[in-house]
Amino acid sequence: MVDFIIKRIAQSVIVVFLALSVIFFLVRLSGDPTVLMIPADAPPEQYEEFRKQHGFDQPIYMQYVNFISSSIQGDFGDSIRMNTSAVSLVIERLPATFQLAFSALALSVLIAIPIGVISAYRRNSLVDRLGVGFTILGQAIPNFWLGLILIYLFSVTYQLLPSSGGGSMMHMLLPMATLAMHSIAKFARFTRSTMLDVLRKDYIRTAKASGTPTSSILMKYALKNAFIPLLTLISLELGTLLGGAVIVEVVFAWPGLGRLLMDALLNRDFPVVLAGVFFIALIYTIINFITDILYAFINPQIRLQ
């Protein structure tokens, strides 16, 4: 088990390092941020001074070496735009993003699993068809459009919920629902198909034959077995929700990491982009790591391998 954990930690470090390296070169492909930051009427010396201050005057491999050596110490430099530490800007935004991602995930699990279970159990019934229809719709609707429609309905027409901004629980409902829509669809479909597999198994037939109540069959025997592959999907989805809430955060003006990253990208604020990617990659690998360990607990076969 210890070997397994050590191996996974080493893998995680490599993944984060590679992600940062790729992003480092990718953002530099977008061009020089100097023209976006310095007014066009500034004398050429000011441009030069700016480049020197931020190290853009050095060859790219030197910039990379400097970046790696300082980022290992947790220093991603100052935001070019805000003149404050990039890491602190990112950390400031993390709670809002966590809040949105975790609650959207919880909401999707709570809604999707019952839909999936019922659909599987009552296969080809009206309930199943409605469930499947709903999940297809959920995966097909773009976040951006759904967000605007929800704002139009709940904020503009009925004035029940605030249209944008962060803070209270009320502010979170619409972005949470928008963000959860896609995950609900994904989880429900997945739960349905794995449940269908499990329900065909011999032990379920045996349980049925022995007169075990339906609820007990579904919850105790079937869902528990279907839950193992679902766990991987949920943990991967959390990573997607953390990093991919950009559009929802922009539509709802939610003060999270996605919006910070988008602003930073558009303004070529490299340190903030890299610090943001670092945290997302880190969280993603940590979640994967935890999932793997949970897996090993749940399924001793993995541990033994």
Next chain:
Amino acid sequence: MKHGKKLLLTVLIAFALILSACTASTAGEEKESDGNVKDGLLESESVVIGVAAEPTTLMGSTQPAAPTYSIIHNIYDNLIEYDGKGTFLPRLAIEWKSIDELTWEFKLREGVTFHNGAPFNAESVKYTVEYLMNPDNKSLYSGRWTDLIKEIKIIDEHTIQFITNKPKANFLHLVYTDINPLEPGYVEKVGIEEAASNPIGTGPYKFKEWKVGESISFVANEDFWEGEPETKELTVKFIPEFSSRLSALLSGDVELIRSVPTDSIDRVEQDQNTKIISTMSGKNAFIALNSSKEGPLQNVKVRQALNHAIDVDLLIKNVMNGHAQKLTSTLTPFNVSYLAVDEYEYDPEKAIKLLAEAGYKPEDLNLTFDTTNGYFPMDTQVVQAIAGELEKLGIKINVVQNETGVFLQKATSKGMGDMYFITSAASTEGESFYSFYFSTTGAYTYINDQKLLEENVEAFKIFDPVQRQKAMDGIQQRLRNEAVSIPLWTGEDIWGAADNISFEPKYSEVVDFYSIKRSK
């Protein structure tokens, strides 16, 4: 299986704990401060504004970009203000004069205090200019001051002199935009980083709280020299997406929103609780013609032909929905150096004739046309419409849509195609505009006629106002005759507002919080 059950339970509990930890801390904090906003205040005394972009700092005299400057100006105030009609108005300075070509003297308003009670005086003005010139402070204004200022002299508590290295006729325009007086004692005590996130100024509104990514709130400065503002609390919310901003206005979450696109004006006007407030802005929309590149545009007749080929009135009517005013000169009427020159009236036949005189058939022209995509108001729509008009004549137009950063990089590195669409921010004096677009050193200059550019630069050196205006008139006439660009229009600064809100937008597009009021 028992083992699995426990595990599942543990995972769920852990999950719930993380979730509740996240929600409790953030939501709890926000709720408390939300509650405070309304403490002891009638709802009518507080107004919420929705804007697209967030400031990058709250330090004065540091960042000229519009999202920052619009906020800064209300916290710090300015020494003087330009009214867009040729006159400077007193603010923190009550009188000013040029003693000689190199010396400017300002008399400052007495009895003004900073938000922390410290007196505003010559020392704070000197400190501010020294702050912005110091390269360590990374003020984006530094470039134009460091070479200019020789000495700053405090004559007495409320009199200050600037001694310059060279005559600078448009010095007042720099003073107007660049100096937002800082409180020296405060900045020295807390340091720049703290002063930038917890600003102290002399302006009509005191900073209260900055919820990063979300909003900044302000309270009225009861000691403001012009009198206490009517609106006691003011919150600026950052809502990047226009549709969301519009929804926030229609649902009553905010009461004033910035930058309504011309194609959404009807939507705001149709709602019975909202209205449009707008003013003509000093923004200058035009098409720059690149004659620095080998090709047909080096021929003045071709450039004139392009001017005749575009129906600006039609574009204003159809693309800008009538919310723009046609321009004929390279400058706008809000610029003190403006001269109304003759327009190139819309005449496609004349355009074809001029092309023929230059030795071209319309089909011979194959021009690239650079534009941003969503950065300048209605940019791609305008460019597509213009390309359509030119293509009707048979001219081939290749529209290149650029991401903003790429566009700016291309522009400043002389990488533009044959023509580009740009909307310049309001400039108040000829030099500040021409030094950009039509001078020997201009970052956005794409003219091959060096003599013309040198004559422009000569005009910048003239100090006598009458002679200078004569020279500026000459520049405008020459640039018109040479058809260096296709002037289009000055657009409007368009706001959506709740019906009971009154507000005076300005030609400069700087937001004046003081003028935001709610009818009782």
